[in-house]
Amino acid sequence: MSDPKGNVLLYIDNSNIFINTQIHSAKLKKYRPKIQDVCCRIEIGKLVNKVCGGRDVVRGKLYGSEPPALDSVWKAIRMKQIEVYTSHRSTWNDREKETDTKLTAHAVEDIVSLKVEGGPDYVRTVILLTGDKDMRQVVQTAQKHKWRVEIWSYEKALSKDLGREAENNPCVKICLLDDVFKEITSYKYYLLRGRVAKERSIVIKHDDIKMGEIGNRKRRDMVLRNVVDICNRLFKLPTLAGYIDPKSFDLCVFLCTSEGKGDKRLYSFEKLWRDIIASGELKNNIENCSHTLTLHEYLQADNVDDLNLNEVGDDFVVDMDDPEYFDDNDDEYTLVNRKERQKSSQRYSEVCVKRFACRAGPWCHYKHNDLEKEYFKAQPDGNRRLKYKTVECSYAENCRYVKNEKQYLCSYAHSVTEVRCFRCREIGLHYTDECPLQRGTN
Numbered sequence: 001m002s003d004p005k006g007n008v009l010l011y012i013d014n015s016n017i018f019i020n021t022q023i024h025s026a027k028l029k030k031y032r033p034k035i036q037d038v039c040c041r042i043e044i045g046k047l048v049n050k051v052c053g054g055r056d057v058v059r060g061k062l063y064g065s066e067p068p069a070l071d072s073v074w075k076a077i078r079m080k081q082i083e084v085y086t087s088h089r090s091t092w093n094d095r096e097k098e099t100d101t102k103l104t105a106h107a108v109e110d111i112v113s114l115k116v117e118g119g120p121d122y123v124r125t126v127i128l129l130t131g132d133k134d135m136r137q138v139v140q141t142a143q144k145h146k147w148r149v150e151i152w153s154y155e156k157a158l159s160k161d162l163g164r165e166a167e168n169n170p171c172v173k174i175c176l177l178d179d180v181f182k183e184i185t186s187y188k189y190y191l192l193r194g195r196v197a198k199e200r201s202i203v204i205k206h207d208d209i210k211m212g213e214i215g216n217r218k219r220r221d222m223v224l225r226n227v228v229d230i231c232n233r234l235f236k237l238p239t240l241a242g243y244i245d246p247k248s249f250d251l252c253v254f255l256c257t258s259e260g261k262g263d264k265r266l267y268s269f270e271k272l273w274r275d276i277i278a279s280g281e282l283k284n285n286i287e288n289c290s291h292t293l294t295l296h297e298y299l300q301a302d303n304v305d306d307l308n309l310n311e312v313g314d315d316f317v318v319d320m321d322d323p324e325y326f327d328d329n330d331d332e333y334t335l336v337n338r339k340e341r342q343k344s345s346q347r348y349s350e351v352c353v354k355r356f357a358c359r360a361g362p363w364c365h366y367k368h369n370d371l372e373k374e375y376f377k378a379q380p381d382g383n384r385r386l387k388y389k390t391v392e393c394s395y396a397e398n399c400r401y402v403k404n405e406k407q408y409l410c411s412y413a414h415s416v417t418e419v420r421c422f423r424c425r426e427i428g429l430h431y432t433d434e435c436p437l438q439r440g441t442n
Contacts, residue, residue, distance in 0.1 A: 006124035007058045009114070010048065011107050011138075012082070013099060013130035014064040017177070018042060020131075020157040024181060027156075032236045032267055038256050039188045039238045044077050047184045051127055051152050051175070059110055061085060063099045086349055100134040107138045111145055124148055133159035143169055154178055189228045191242035196254045200269040201295035202231075204241075206249035210288040214247060223287075227251055230285050234276055237267070249288075252295060356408070357388040357420065371408050378409045389413040389420040390432055 025037035048060065060082040077084055085106075087098035111126065126142045128135050131153030139162065142149045149172045151162055158174065166172045177184070204227055212219060224241050231239040231253050238256045243249070260266040273294065276282050283289045345363045352358050352366035361376040368376075379385055393399050393412030401410040413419040417428045423435040 007056045008052055008125045008127050009107070009110055010052065010057050010060040010082075010127045011103055011129065012044075012047075012060075012062040013103060013132060014062050015099065016130045016132055016153075016157065017047075020154045021177075021181075021185060023156070024154050024178065025185065026238075028181075029232060030236060031232075031238070034266055035237060035257055037238045039240060041186050041188060043184055043186055044082070047129070048082065050180050050184055051129065051150070055125070057081065058114065059083075061103070061106060063087070063103045065099055100132055103130075104134060104138055108141050111138075111141055111147060125150055127152065129153075131158035131162060133161045136161050136165060139165050139172060143171060147171070149173070150175055152177055189225050189240065191240040191252065191254050196252065196295065197258075198295045198299070200255040200259065202253050202273070203244070203293055203295055203298040204251045204253060204282075204286060204289060205291040205293075206251075206286075207288045207290045208249055211249045214249065220249070223249060224251060227253065227286055230282070234281055234285070235272055357386055359383070359386050361385060375409050379411055384411055387411065387422065389418050389427075390422040392419070392431070 019036065021042045022036035022038060022040050025040035026035050029037060031037065044062070048057070061084075062077055062082050063085050065087050085102055087102060107126065107128075125148040126138070127150045128138065129152045131151065135151070136159075139149050139151070151158070151166070151172070152175045153162075154177050158176075163174065166174045206223075208214060211223070214220075220243065224243070228239055228241050231241075235255060239253050240256060241251045241253045244252050255269065257266065259269055277292070282292050345365060346367060347365040348367070350366055352364050352368055352372075354364075355368070356372055356375050358364050358368070358372070358376075359382040361380070361382055362373065375388075376385070388411055391412050393410055393414050395402075396414060399407075399410055399412075399414065401407050402414055407414055407418065413431075416430070419429075419431055420427045421430060421435050422432040424437050
């Protein structure tokens, strides 16, 4: 049905594909019920190449949600010539509010406008990477304007409404991501930043003499990946691992999924560990394993009292796209003697419209540039930041910030070009007392 020489419009519901990829991976690995494989990552570049099959992407758009703020992720996607649109999750139920609505509106608009601009053969196919029933309007609009439609989704996530559309119209095709799963995904193995919950972490000790050359990077990588695969299978949960010491093969293995509480309890680490130790499967399956113990037990040993772990609470959940946690290079990481990086307060990738005059400052949930962050450090008073550049500096050219060529660090204006009107918010026009707007009109 599809023409490999044709042009396509591409629309990706990032959360829909991302979550269902993790669910599908957990199913393949036979994880415990309601567990997602947070260590499974979908490769957007490979995904786009696979679904487009050599056809030219006239317009590609991806729709994601925040928090957390994923600046580095969106930047990487934009480099693949894919436009990125983000929406805010609901603050009270964590659900996405605008993603489907925005995707539908953009797709319908593009279907109509590009068809008119390019003629009847300009764009042949609309590709939807989502199985959500809300896409039915897009499918019906595409049919009305004589477009072909390809819907790529996991079988379990495909709505019955979209399935019926495909059954009733030969120009609508369902393509299952289940069939290309291995081609579009990758896995993370390394535990970075040393962030672990002691309540669900274990230590695998090896016989270093039998293990061979400690400095052999390929050997260490193979050992770690093998241990993670075995722990995934025995615990039936996603795990990550990190070397405790560069001079040893001892590994810390972290269970990524929280136990949960009450009715939402997913598993009991204590029971799991007791059963696995009793069966002897862990030690027997890992080559040259000399001993296995919990991280709590390991830290009680005299020789590791100074182990510097960035401990987190037992409710900590690994965020696959958190740049503070993962490194795309999978460089080996040692848990010892690392300083914990301060977690950013940013939750959204949009730029804060208040800029220097942001009262929240370093605790703002929106994006600020380096100059603004420098100003927040120089001026910690949020109330004073609100009046940024609204009043003339009494020191004028003698201001220490002017002499250092860092006028942006001074809360006061040194010329009309800098001044910001507190009433109309205009910059570089007039002082507040000269504003043409009357009081109370803003």
